[in-house]
Amino acid sequence: MKRVLSLLLSLLMVLTLFTACSPAASNGEPEAEEEPGPAEDADVIKIGVFEPLTGMNGGGGLQELGGIEYANKVYPEVLGKKIQLVVVDNKSDKGEATTAVTRLIEKDKVVAIIGSYGSAVSIAAGDIIKNAQIPAMGASCTNPMVTQGNEFYFRACFLDPFQGKVMATYAIEQGAKTAAVIMQNGDDYSVGLANFFIDAFKNLTGDENSIVDVSEFQLNESDFNAILTNIKAKNPDVIFAPSAATTAPLIIKQARDLGIDALIMGGDTWENPAIIDVAGEDAEGIVLSTFFDENDPATEEAQKFVEGYKKELAGKEPIIPAVAALGYDAYILLRDAIERAGSTDGVAIRDALRETKDFEGVTGIINFTEEGDADKNLAVIKTVKDGQFVFVDSVEVK
Amino acid sequence: MTGQLFLQQLANGISLGSLYALLAIGYTMVYGILRLINFAHGDIFMMAAYFMIFSIITFKLPWFVAIIIVITATVALGVLVEKTAYKPLRNAPRMSIMISAIGASFLLENLATYLFTGVPRGFPDIKVLTTTVKIGGLSLTIATLITPFVTLILLYAVLFITNKTKIGMAMRAVSKDFETAKLMGININKVISSTFIIGSSLAAIGAILWGSRYPSIMPLTGVMPGLKCFIAAVLGGIGNTAGAVLGGFILGMAEIMLITFLPAFTGYRDAMAFVILIVVLLVKPTGLLGEKVTDKV
DSSP states (O other), rough: OOHHHHHEEEEEHHHHHHHHHHOOOOOTTSSSOSSOOTTTTSSSSEEEEEESSSTHHHHHHHHHHHHHHHHHHHSSSSSTEEEEEEEETTTTHHHHHHHHHIIIISOOOSSSOOOSHHHHHHHHHHHHHHHTTTTTEEEOOOOOGGGOOOEEEESSSSOHHHHHHHHHHHHTTTTOOEEEEEEEEEOOHHHHHHHHHHHHHHHTOOOOGGGGEEEEEOTOOOOOOHHHHHHHHHHEEEEEEOOOOOHHHHHHHHHHTTTTSSSSEEEEOOOOOHHHHHGGGGGOOOEESSSSOSSSSSSSHHHHHHHHHHHHHHOSSSSOOHHHHHHHHHHHHHHHHHHHHHHHHHHHHHHHHHOOOEEEEEEEEEBBBBSSSSSSEEEEEEETTTTEEEEOOOOOOO | OOHHOOOOOOHHHHHHHHHHHHHHHHHHHHHHHHSOOEEEHHHHHHHHHHHHHIIIIIOOHHHHHHHHHHHHHHHHHHHHHHIIIIIGGGGSOHHHHHHHHHHHHHHHHHHHHHHHSSSEEEOOOOOHHHHHHEEEEEEEEEHHHHHHHHHHHHHHHHHHHHHHSHHHHHHHHHHHOOHHHHTTTOOOHHHHHHHHHHHHHHHHHHHHHHHHHHHEETTTTTTTHHHHHHHHHHHOTTTOOOHHHHHHHHHHHHHHHHHHHHHGGGGGGHHHHHHHHHHHHOOOOOSOOOOOSOOOO
16 A cells, blocks of 8 residues: 555656646647758748647737738738748746747757747756757847847847836826735746836835735646735735636636726736636736737827728727737837848848837837847837726836 | 734645645545556546637537536546556556556647647636635635535545445455456456546546636646655555555645745745655655555555
């Protein structure tokens, strides 16, 4: 009996390892397997798309992919050749991420990579991208570590220190004096953004004790009652809970069920219809920051994009998700750089990307900083009203 | 710590514990009969939640009809898994059937991802279960309130079946000695199917209560509850039905109390559950209510 159980225990431990990187279905099979030769010889140019299509960030990854695929439809060619997207699913998992990126580089021989939604997987893949000298363009990965010390990783979005500051500023403008923070242990995006918020909030209030509670939870957790009961006892003015769209509605719903009426805020991942679908009426009044608002197109490209993509989305999603806009921008930024580089050499594309100047994207005029980040200082704040995401304010932080 | 905070946490703990208990019964019963950890149990639970979503949201059935359909469909799925993944291996070494169980678990997860995508789905809002009531300063949903009672009633029903009915007697006989029971003319396949029927229907009820409290359902929803409930079953003494319920209550309560009294360790909640498992296996491998000698010589 004892032996059987200890055997079971070891099996269980092995099993937990598997579930951590659970092999979900691979919807994102690369479309082209028949052309293994180097990209230069083929009559297509391959760009890898590295996104989570399943797992905790599956919903967001699909939204981003939609934007990238639409961009490919609008601008299908570069250097006189057809651009072929090779999509791989990183399953929202750091282990899978390295496999997926290696596959793009070694097997599919892509000339550049777009992605990923979720900073943790982008960070995990960073070293492989750097060593292979394949330029990568992140669309919505906001953690600073994605591009830090990696001259081949660029991104089209703003960063978490900025986003944390925007949310802290907004909370204080709403009269908040105290805040509670909930973050997901082991998720670089959630932990990073939560800490930047904490720093900014303490700074802006000038009060070290203004953060009354910091709680952590783990992947696949559903029960937040205990954490929220603790928070309720401390009665904060706002709850900041950057988390994936799978988890967020559970936090929101359980908070409201417990009778917590504090303002609940999150980051860019929250602009996902799944949250309203799952949390229902309880989602009313949540606040989030995001990259883009379809009602306020910043450029001509944006106007074109909103009109075209709205038709594409008809019936599927009520609003254009900001990450789709960023996915679109990531694609056109890369395409522009390849065109200017005049070749598909990784280093040449990287240099062209660096020289990008006043590029007219959907999410605004884009220039890159030394680090490879889009130099942006504008965020859009949205809330949920009558079951829809609505624009509240756009915030500029210097 | 105020009394009210403590009472609220107590309610959270009892309610979470009774959800664990419902699932743990399924693990423990299958183990009792087949000496098999049914790793697919958590995924059958996940599928039950999806069945509920489809019957109410897609087919617009009233909730009481939907509950009956969901239980029936889940039972069918549980029996199907047993017939296809476990029955052909009845005479194979125990390790093979366990690997088959892990395979069945992955198959269900991947099938769900393929069919329903990885995007979370909202669980239907059944007002009878999700309405919030305030008692004193406590705020509880009806699902939270009734879960412990549902669990206890079902535990009583399961104990009644195993101790007072003919099929229950057969179950006990098979669990004592598989071979002899077979020789005595007990229809082993029928007994095993009944075990899966009971386990799966409890998983279905568990899924409905779980979904009403934690309404975000995705293909990996069953993984964590599955593992936790396995721990609960081991803690209570695997093979012992009342033990599984006790184990579930203790585990749920321990998780909530960890957060209540040691708020700095909220991130170690899952770790603690596994530490409990290791400690039980080291100190008292038969669990709290497990029989001393379960293995035949």
